[in-house]
Amino acid sequence: MTIHKEGHSLLISLLIILGVLNAPLYYYIPQFGIWHGIALTVSVIFYLLILQFFRNPNRTIPQGENLVIAPADGKVVVIEETEENEYFKDKRIQISIFMSPLNVHLSRNPISGVLKYFKYHPGKFLVAWHPKSSTDNERTTLVTENSNGVQVLFRQIAGALARRIRWYVDEGDQVNQGEEFGFIKFGSRIDVFLPLDSKINVTLEQKTRGGETIIAELPQ
Structure with missing residues (x-):
């Protein structure tokens, strides 16, 4: 470590x-x-x-084109079908992972592929579990497309204590599953938006290990 x-x-x-x-x-x-x-x-x-x-910490990263890896250490606080209005503008399955100040806070790529979209949004600093934190807080939105053409959106969200979001990628980059793409300081959350026919492998309140826990499987 x-x-x-x-x-x-x-x-x-x-x-x-x-x-x-x-x-x-x-x-x-x-x-x-x-x-x-x-x-x-x-x-x-x-x-x-x-x-x-x-x-x-060092992590053993599972590899698989259809696997979605947890982008962060933390606890699953949301699993629901929701409308994603920034990029897809349709219904997706949202999985949200909350990171307490005691968790590792680096952010990892959930899938491998090409980063098709990136945008930084300035915003508020509501507590990370607040329902509006996903749309009102300071955040970044990233979309990666794998070799099968399936896209996954993931979003770093600042919390009440997290006042600085870092990212190390740009639109058009080739990214690798499990490798870090950013960091959020002092308590935060990451949302992942998946196709509706994805298989979800985690449950509410389950703890995740970034780069290791398989949170879902994408449609082939």
């Missing part, structure tokens, strides 16, 4: 800040020894929580 590049500068800055905050306790008020230990313990726990947020 490695630390994701999005966390490098933040983790270094945080380490310096915590060091600056703790040092005066030891040098200028040594009589409060017990509080030194408490402050140091709180600082270490806080730093480790931030550190684990940026972890980048």
Whole structure:
């Protein structure tokens, strides 16, 4: 397991800040020894929580042209037929995965193929499980088409704490299943929109592992 590049500068800055905050306790008020230990313990726990947020674990990625892989670690909070109004403008099956601040937050390609559509939308920062977060929050929309001509739309959605969405792909790119295409900082959600005749392999409240869990199978 490695630390994701999005966390490098933040983790270094945080380490310096915590060091600056703790040092005066030891040098200028040594009589409060017990509080030194408490402050140091709180600082270490806080730093480790931030550190684990940026972890980048190795994953064994299943391969299959018709397989749809979970784009993120988290919990399935929505499985429903819905109208997708931005790109397809028809009915699709929506699967939504909510990421808590304790989950890995890098975003992975659910299928391999050509990125046919990409758009960034500025917006609000409603809590990620809010029904309108999919259409009102800051978000990106991506559509990948596999070699069979089947298209899957997936959307990074910022949450109340997630104030920065990153992406590393452009329209026209060839993308590979399970590889990272972006990152969302501090709590968020990813929606996936599939053809109606897809086979769904997950259930509500099920936990997913990005790049490993097969959430659906596309029609052949």
